[in-house]
Amino acid sequence: METATFNTSDAEKFGTGLRGPLLRPGDDGYDSARTIWNAMIDKRPALIARCAGVSDVIQSVNFARESGLLVSVRGGGHNVSGNAISDGGLMIDLSPMKSVHVDPDRCIARAEPGVLWREFDHETQAFGLATTGGLVSTTGVAGLTLGGGIGWLMGSHGLACDNLLSVDVVTADGRLLTASESRNQDLFWGLRGGGGNFGIATSFEFQLHPVGQLLGGMVIHPLDQAVELIRFCDEFTRTAPAELGSLVVFVTSPEGERVVAIAVCYNGPVEEGERVLKPLREFGTPLADVVAPMSYTQVQGMLDEGFPPGLQNYWKSNFLSGLDDTAIEIIVEHVRNAPSPNSAVAIEQLGGAVSRVGKDDTAFNHRDARYNLLIVGMWPDSSANDENINWVRELSDAMEPYSSGGVYVNYLGQEADEGPERIKAAYGPEKYERLVALKNRYDPTNLFRLNQNIRPTAD
Numbered sequence: 001m002e003t004a005t006f007n008t009s010d011a012e013k014f015g016t017g018l019r020g021p022l023l024r025p026g027d028d029g030y031d032s033a034r035t036i037w038n039a040m041i042d043k044r045p046a047l048i049a050r051c052a053g054v055s056d057v058i059q060s061v062n063f064a065r066e067s068g069l070l071v072s073v074r075g076g077g078h079n080v081s082g083n084a085i086s087d088g089g090l091m092i093d094l095s096p097m098k099s100v101h102v103d104p105d106r107c108i109a110r111a112e113p114g115v116l117w118r119e120f121d122h123e124t125q126a127f128g129l130a131t132t133g134g135l136v137s138t139t140g141v142a143g144l145t146l147g148g149g150i151g152w153l154m155g156s157h158g159l160a161c162d163n164l165l166s167v168d169v170v171t172a173d174g175r176l177l178t179a180s181e182s183r184n185q186d187l188f189w190g191l192r193g194g195g196g197n198f199g200i201a202t203s204f205e206f207q208l209h210p211v212g213q214l215l216g217g218m219v220i221h222p223l224d225q226a227v228e229l230i231r232f233c234d235e236f237t238r239t240a241p242a243e244l245g246s247l248v249v250f251v252t253s254p255e256g257e258r259v260v261a262i263a264v265c266y267n268g269p270v271e272e273g274e275r276v277l278k279p280l281r282e283f284g285t286p287l288a289d290v291v292a293p294m295s296y297t298q299v300q301g302m303l304d305e306g307f308p309p310g311l312q313n314y315w316k317s318n319f320l321s322g323l324d325d326t327a328i329e330i331i332v333e334h335v336r337n338a339p340s341p342n343s344a345v346a347i348e349q350l351g352g353a354v355s356r357v358g359k360d361d362t363a364f365n366h367r368d369a370r371y372n373l374l375i376v377g378m379w380p381d382s383s384a385n386d387e388n389i390n391w392v393r394e395l396s397d398a399m400e401p402y403s404s405g406g407v408y409v410n411y412l413g414q415e416a417d418e419g420p421e422r423i424k425a426a427y428g429p430e431k432y433e434r435l436v437a438l439k440n441r442y443d444p445t446n447l448f449r450l451n452q453n454i455r456p457t458a459d
């Protein structure tokens with residue numbers, strides 16, 4: 001399938017039938033359309049369909065199926081593995097589909113698949129509403145939600161996918177289906193954590209919640225206080241209200257110092273947040289405390305600067321079974337020796353409403369996990385790839401004894417690098433089998449093969 005060629009006049013006809021442009025190598029806009037967040041991905045599709053709406057998506061799916069072209073699907077373009085794009089295939093580019101419609105009376109928003117979280121929040125916050133998005137505002141609503149969706153509000157409202165009311169999907173045979181609790185329920189189950197395996201989502205309907213001024217920011221400590229700080233935070237967050245979202249992040253300060261920070265968001269009244277966060281803010285001797293009342297959109301953007309587009313990226317992650325002093329010391333030691341100041345290590349904390357959703361209710365499979373370790377290798381110069389990739393791999397290997405064996409699908413790398421067993425680790429054997437059955441039903445020929453790779457039985 002990867003090497004399929006297509007008839008030029010068929011492609012011509014396909015292009016004239018679209019409302020958005022069909023781009024070929026050399027066309028204006030081709031290079032910017034094939035540029036995604038991770039600069040390590042430098043691929044050249046044969047065709048890029050810049051979809052203006054659902055009709056363009058349906059026609060693109062039909063053309064790909066009939067011509068045998070390899071399909072890739074681009075939402076926000078943030079996935080580090082770069083599956084949004086291929087060499088020689090058809091990229092179905094949803095990024096021009098930007099509409100967000102908010103119904104403030106019913107607390108519901110409907111977003112098209114090219115919307116980024118900062119755009120979604122901009123619209124919903126006009127009415128004092130929000131739903132769980134990511135921890136960084138530049139990520140796409142589509143990919144993040146289909147894989148689960150870890151974000152600041154998850155303690156109060158669950159993952160992004162837990163807030164879905166319905167999803168419209170174009171399936172491999174070119175039909176448009178609506179999946180919800182009452183329609184195509186099996187598909188709805190799979191779309192909540194199962195990724196882009198079953199079709200192209202063209203509309204996401206979300207439950208919104210009132211979210212006003214809240215307390216957010218970071219408390220930053222020297223790296224040599226990491227063990228005491230994380231031990232304290234581990235205890236502190238066990239009893240903290242679910243409204244507190246927190247994240248431990250090892251980064252390099254603008255002055256070039258390696259530091260450890262606790263980033264927080266208290267989703268409740270500011271005075272209540274001040275009371276809840278007091279022990280955390282009084283712990284030890286921080287280098288800085290930049291926790292302050294802020295809007296939800298400010299919280300969503302507070303880590304953005306640390307994740308600029310256009311750098312080389314290689315990431316690894318694992319849910320953790322535990323986090324003792326030795327584990328923290330391993331991380332500290334590796335962070336001290338990180339070859340790039342852009343690299344970071346995050347310990348994301350789950351819990352709260354995430355763990356209150358029934359284990360079998362959605363394809364997302366790590367409801368009981370307390371921590372997810374994310375090792376972010378990020379550097380500017382491709383000549384330093386080997387050194388930086390090795391640093392990520394070495395830390396990941398050293399942390400293997402603390403891994404629960406599970407992995408978050410949205411942080412998975414390329415299958416060739418991760419190995420085929422890792423996708424099963426993302427779902428566990430039972431859910432994986434259920435997802436294969438769904439794949440057999442909705443995409444038996446594996447048209448949507450460039451995603452998180454649930455394979456149909458016949459492939």
Ligand SMILES: Cc1cc2nc3c(=O)[nH]c(=O)nc-3n(C[C@H](O)[C@H](O)[C@H](O)COP(=O)(O)OP(=O)(O)OC[C@H]3O[C@@H](n4cnc5c(N)ncnc54)[C@H](O)[C@@H]3O)c2cc1C
Pocket residue numbers: 037073074075076077078079080082083084085094113133134135136139140141142143144145146147148149150151195196197199200201202307410411450451452
């Ligand atoms: C800087 C950064 C911060 C991040 N922060 C978080 C975070 O806080 N929480 C979190 O949970 N994740 C986070 N992620 C991971 C993120 O959720 C995934 O990378 C996700 O896949 C990004 O979605 P996208 O639409 O931007 O990406 P894309 O690369 O466009 O899409 C990723 C994949 O999703 C599929 N896909 C996209 N759109 C559709 C669609 N409409 N229909 C069907 N399939 C589709 C495709 O298979 C595609 O390959 C982060 C990633 C980055 C780079």
